[in-house]
Amino acid sequence: MNLSVVGAASALPARPFTASELNELSIKRYDLRVAVERGEVLRPFRGVFIPSGVEDTAETRAAAVSRVVTPHHVVSDRTAAWIHGVNTYSLSEQAQIPAIETCARRGYAPTRLEGVDGRSRDLLDRDIMTINGVRITTPVRTALDLGCNLKRREAMAALNELAREHGITRSDLYQELPRFKGRRGVVQLRELVPLLNRHVESQRESWTLLAISDAGLPLPETQVWVDVEGIPTYRLDFAYRLAKVAVEYDGEDHDDPDQRIYDEERRGWLVDHGWIVIVVRRGDFTGDRLDAWLREIKDALTPTYSSRRF
Structure with a gap:
């Protein structure tokens, strides 16, 4: 039986199985290896397999x-x-x-x-x-x-x-x-x-929030909607509403051309309406690159005017 020919759905059990069951299931090791390479079978742990159709x-x-x-x-x-x-x-x-x-x-x-x-x-x-x-x-x-x-x-x-x-x-x-x-x-x-924050939506967003905390900066709100003509239109990963400072993490999904165009339009609107937008990317969590965007936040939150006279 060749799994790469007959396909996982018709040849494999509708349940997880182990390497020790191959003889019982009449599956050859070579065929299983091919099925794993083709993505027809998942191998989450050593010797454990899950047909992709399950x-x-x-x-x-x-x-x-x-x-x-x-x-x-x-x-x-x-x-x-x-x-x-x-x-x-x-x-x-x-x-x-x-x-x-x-x-x-x-x-x-x-x-x-x-x-x-x-x-x-x-x-x-x-x-x-x-x-x-x-x-x-x-x-x-x-x-x-x-x-x-x-x-x-x-x-x-x-x-x-x-x-x-x-x-x-x-x-x-x-x-x-x-x-x-x-x-x-x-x-x-x-x-x-x-x-702990249940509203953070990805691992790197958690890293972003933790870095802000470790830097001694005030924590922003999470998943903040910005209204356009009274309608919630743009959602920000993190935001300081009063200061109008947005912090966003751009993961791999933001590499998509359509997503990039949308990001540019959205952030352009925000900047035109008085927001400062700080973007964090995958490689920005160590060294100078980490220091750079944290410094941007600090500078953006530093008041440019004080009511105090002396």
């Missing part, structure tokens, strides 16, 4: 992980976030196929299965939920763990994305923080929780 849901993702994870371990950290609909892996990690991350509750040994990163962790019953038969940390517990475990910018993005997807609030996280006293990474977590 609906991408939390249940499907949990079913994929269940092919590898043993019942007495809990899926955690970035794998849990992935099941909850939030991708926290870097591009290089995805290219190399990441390990499934799990933890064992205290008193049980972490898994040593190949392709699984097993750890031990103090988990309460309220930290665990079940999706499609797989035990997994809840969105709140996953956010708390990633707030400790990930690098600072990635941790902020993960917190915001999980909050947006699952309605997590600062109060939810503050309630659990005392349990994390003494845990490695908790200082970072305590710093990030007050900055």
